[in-house]
Amino acid sequence: MARYAVNDPAVERARDLIAKRQYVLDSDWGDVQPSADVQNGYLERHSWDDYGAWHLGLTEGANDETKARFAFVYGDFRRVHRSGLIACVYRASEWRHKKVELAAHSLLQELDEAAGIE
DSSP: OOEEEOHHHHHHHHHHHHHOEEEESOOHHHHHHHHHHHHHHHHHHHHHHHTTTTEEEEEEEEEESSSSGGGEEOBBBSEEEEEHHHHHHHHHHHHHHHHHHHHHHHHHHHHHHHHHOO
């Protein structure tokens, strides 16, 4: 099973987007999660660092500047999606990637607080 480290720049980008209210509260993650074609298009116009900042996990042992290096996408390359953070929490907890789970959970709590969700 792959192992993941928390991608600190991604956590910071998510926090910044939440502070700027660049988030979507209600979405179906299965419909809005970036497809392979959307990811490829984003990479044509942006750096690997920009791409990576949309993923809360870094795959240990994977080569830099490959899609395999990044895991746990939380947004649509423009905004944070609450459903994306929930998916990250769920997937990370399901596969026992505790540090990524806790990072995603913390971001979810920050988003909920910013949005006034009690």
